[in-house]
Amino acid sequence: MTHYARFAGFYDQIMGDRSADIERIRDYIKRYRPAASSLLELGCGTGAVLAGLVADLSVTGVDRSEEMLAVAARSVPAARLVHADVTSFSLGTRFDVVICVFDTLNHLPSLEAWRAMFERVHEHLADDGLFFFDVNTTGRLRRLWQGPAFAADFGQNTMIMDVLPGVRGESGVGELSMWTVRIFERIADDMFRLHQERIPELGVPLATIRDALAASFDLLEEAELDGGPVSDESGRVFFAYRRRQP
Numbered sequence: 001m002t003h004y005a006r007f008a009g010f011y012d013q014i015m016g017d018r019s020a021d022i023e024r025i026r027d028y029i030k031r032y033r034p035a036a037s038s039l040l041e042l043g044c045g046t047g048a049v050l051a052g053l054v055a056d057l058s059v060t061g062v063d064r065s066e067e068m069l070a071v072a073a074r075s076v077p078a079a080r081l082v083h084a085d086v087t088s089f090s091l092g093t094r095f096d097v098v099i100c101v102f103d104t105l106n107h108l109p110s111l112e113a114w115r116a117m118f119e120r121v122h123e124h125l126a127d128d129g130l131f132f133f134d135v136n137t138t139g140r141l142r143r144l145w146q147g148p149a150f151a152a153d154f155g156q157n158t159m160i161m162d163v164l165p166g167v168r169g170e171s172g173v174g175e176l177s178m179w180t181v182r183i184f185e186r187i188a189d190d191m192f193r194l195h196q197e198r199i200p201e202l203g204v205p206l207a208t209i210r211d212a213l214a215a216s217f218d219l220l221e222e223a224e225l226d227g228g229p230v231s232d233e234s235g236r237v238f239f240a241y242r243r244r245q246p
Helices: 008-015 018-033 048-053 066-075 110-125 136-144 208-215
Strands: 038-042 058-064 080-083 095-100 125-136 150-154 157-168 173-190 191-203 217-224 237-245
Touching: 008 066, 008 150, 008 157, 008 173, 018 048, 018 125, 018 217, 018 237, 038 048, 038 110, 048 058, 048 066, 058 066, 066 080, 095 110, 110 125, 110 191, 110 208, 125 191, 136 157, 136 173, 136 191, 157 208, 208 217, 208 237
Parallel strands: 038 058, 038 095, 058 080, 095 125
Antiparallel strands: 125 237, 150 157, 157 173, 173 191, 217 237
């Protein structure tokens, strides 16, 4: 799983507004646990999502990247931030809501790692607590392989990003895609500093994801990013689950 060491300082400028994801989370909470008071985000990155939720909830974020957490500490000073692996952390407390959004789950390289994270979620959720996450589907990742590299200017800087096929997932389940992000930071009129990050993403069939959660969680809702039918050919798919009591 990437640490986003070179990407952290530019991440929010490149990724843009996260308000749609924040509103979706708020809507899920309003519908399924309106009295929620605490939330844990796994792979919180720069804290952009936590910043949109901290006014209503006590928020905690976990991330492996010290560089991303340093940005989050400045943007969400009220959050508790923990430097840890999302597959093996232990916080000694439980939360009303756990989220893992913006395709963070895809960064885990094997189905075993996904299952380990789901176990940590179960351990850290209150009884009947909510778990929200999203994934890039196998179909979307394959389509990105076939497209041209994406280039964009932000401020005085330029980003070039492409997605290429990798190999089978470490467990033989799913397909690994490799995102290559090159950021050309302008340091003078005609001089640039290159920052490069390689970011693997594992595409896992939706049925496999549902099966991995079936023993400990109840599915409340699933939705496609643009409101279409949910399938492995969708774009980003959002899931809402509830922790099943013993």
